Amino acid sequence: MSKKIDKKVYVGMSGGVDSSVSAALLKNQGYNVTGVFIKVWQPYSAEAPKGRPFECTWKQDRLDAMRVCAKLAIPFVTLNLEKEYKKEVVDYMIREYKVGKTPNPDVMCNKYVKFGGFFDWAMKQGADFVATGHYAQVCKIKNKNVKSYNKNNKENHSNILKNVGMIYELLAGVDKNKDQSYFLWTLTQKQLSKTLFPVGDIEKSEVRKLAEKFGLSTAVKKDSQGLCFIGKIDIKDFLRNYIKEKKGKVLNENKKVIGEHDGAFYLTVGQRHGFKITEKTPNDSPYYIINKDIKNNTITVSQDSRKVIENDLKTVVLNNINWILGRFPDLSKKYSARIRYRQPLEECKIIEKSAGKFELHFTKSQKAITSGQSAVIYDKDICLGGGIIS
Numbered sequence: 001m002s003k004k005i006d007k008k009v010y011v012g013m014s015g016g017v018d019s020s021v022s023a024a025l026l027k028n029q030g031y032n033v034t035g036v037f038i039k040v041w042q043p044y045s046a047e048a049p050k051g052r053p054f055e056c057t058w059k060q061d062r063l064d065a066m067r068v069c070a071k072l073a074i075p076f077v078t079l080n081l082e083k084e085y086k087k088e089v090v091d092y093m094i095r096e097y098k099v100g101k102t103p104n105p106d107v108m109c110n111k112y113v114k115f116g117g118f119f120d121w122a123m124k125q126g127a128d129f130v131a132t133g134h135y136a137q138v139c140k141i142k143n144k145n146v147k148s149y150n151k152n153n154k155e156n157h158s159n160i161l162k163n164v165g166m167i168y169e170l171l172a173g174v175d176k177n178k179d180q181s182y183f184l185w186t187l188t189q190k191q192l193s194k195t196l197f198p199v200g201d202i203e204k205s206e207v208r209k210l211a212e213k214f215g216l217s218t219a220v221k222k223d224s225q226g227l228c229f230i231g232k233i234d235i236k237d238f239l240r241n242y243i244k245e246k247k248g249k250v251l252n253e254n255k256k257v258i259g260e261h262d263g264a265f266y267l268t269v270g271q272r273h274g275f276k277i278t279e280k281t282p283n284d285s286p287y288y289i290i291n292k293d294i295k296n297n298t299i300t301v302s303q304d305s306r307k308v309i310e311n312d313l314k315t316v317v318l319n320n321i322n323w324i325l326g327r328f329p330d331l332s333k334k335y336s337a338r339i340r341y342r343q344p345l346e347e348c349k350i351i352e353k354s355a356g357k358f359e360l361h362f363t364k365s366q367k368a369i370t371s372g373q374s375a376v377i378y379d380k381d382i383c384l385g386g387g388i389i390s
Contacts, residue, residue: 005030009196010122011131012114013037013068013076015061018133020068020218021210022198026131027072035069035076037062038118040085043238057224067217081117088112094242100294101372102268104183111186119191129196135173136181136383137200138192143167168192170324170383175203182341185376185386186322236266236274248297250275253290253307255300264292264299270368275299313369316360318387328352329377329384337362337377339369339389345378358387 011023013035027033042058062078069076089108096103114132122130143165168189173179187195199207211219243265250259261267261275272286287301316339329335331352336345337360347363360375369389376386 003030004032006032007128008032008034008126009129009131010034010036010077010118010125010127012118012133013065014133014224015064015068015218015221016133016224017211017216017218017221018135018199018207018223019065020133020216021207021214022131022133022196023068023074024072024210024214024216025198026196027074031129033072033074035065035072035074036118036122037065037076037078038113039078039080039082040113041082041090043090043233043241061224064218064221071214071216079118079121081113084117085109085113088116094239096372097239097265098243100265100292102370103372104374106183107186107374110183115184115187115191115195119194123194127194129194131196131198133199134180134184134197135175135178135200135204136184136197137171137173138195138197139169139171139382140166140193141169166193167325171200172378172381172383173197173200178204181383182338182374182376182386185324185374185383187324188322189324189326192324236262239266246297248299250277250287251298251300253300253302258301261299264294264297267292267299269370270305272305275301277301314362314365316362316366316369316375317390318358318360318375319390321356321358321385321387323385324383325385329379333379334363335377335379335384337375337386339366339375340373348377350377 009026009031011019011026011033013019013023015037023033023035039058039062066076089105089112092108093103093105115130119130170181170184170187170192172181202210208219243263245262246265248261248264249257250261252258258279259275259277267274267289269289269292271289275287275289277287281303283303285303287303288305288307289299290302290307291300292298293300316337323329329350331350334347334349337348338345346366348360351359351361353359360377371389373389374386375389377384
């Protein structure tokens with residue numbers, strides 16, 4: 001029997017195996033655990049494309065979460081964050097696509113839903129911590145230089161002072177194939193000081209074994225894919241409900257028209273589908289989008305993926321940057337970063353161009369740099385923060 005810990009934890013329960021095992025581990029450690037299923041806005045009924053309604057999974061996911069909580073004999077709560085999700089994730093995503101960018105809705109979901117609405121609600125309920133099934137880790141260490149923290153970042157700075165010289169680092173998950181620190185770069189000291197990631201130091205295969213050991217019904221449930229909370233949907237089908245189709249020209253590298261598409265805003269540089277080639281070619285090799293022009297609604301394609309116009313760049317400009325520790329890192333050092341999830345870390349330097357404006361200067365050229373995506377910066381396993389690629 002584990003020793004009872006007089007700490008209240010609200011666990012975000014998605015109905016998946018990772019959050020299920022997180023709840024089980026915390027209860028086993030003696031925490032006072034409550035499972036919380038977050039209900040978000042869903043793209044159903046009238047908003048579905050003609051004849052192609054989106055699959056509804058939230059009811060089954062909620063039922064799975066309830067079953068786990070019943071098995072663990074812990075309270076279960078449903079938290080409605082539909083408005084927050086619609087405004088901060090869905091509307092944001094639509095705005096970005098309209099101007100030709102490719103957003104990362106999972107980052108915004110973590111910022112505004114899981115560590116926004118859910119986190120704030122839990123704190124108001126008297127929670128000591130929130131927990132999720134993310135594959136990441138929090139490390140609490142002594143802060144040897146409190147005065148160096150960026151005072152402009154009021155939330156981080158004030159929290160650091162309250163914690164009497166303690167700071168909280170965000171570390172990559174132990175399972176490098178599942179590490180989700182990339183999606184958590186917006187977190188602050190306030191949030192990390194009150195957050196637990198119970199499976200962050202465990203391999204995914206071990207999480208499955210633990211689910212079986214605890215007798216959880218989600219032990220064999222497949223991992224969710226696609227858009228955060230909603231699941232796997234065709235982005236183009238989804239966007240058709242909000243962005244009207246606009247036929248445009250597909251150009252080859254010589255600016256000759258060789259096909260058509262339904263709207264440049266639906267498409268992403270590097271993509272090899274979503275457009276129609278009407279002109280015959282000598283070979284059947286796929287075409288890749290190497291550039292897109294939102295103003296003129298055209299895309300340029302090539303059968304040589306190495307010719308992506310945004311391929312050969314060593315400099316990435318960042319907007320909306322967040323430093324997790326509340327301060328700038330040592331800009332004289334070299335770090336590493338990734339500009340898309342699962343990309344191997346690449347060596348770079350951080351350059352401050354002006355107050356709050358930063359660039360990443362990579363040692364090697366980066367492929368398919370995409371406006372709207374996140375660039376996330378690391379010092380070995382420590383996630384320092386990140387920003388939106390502009």
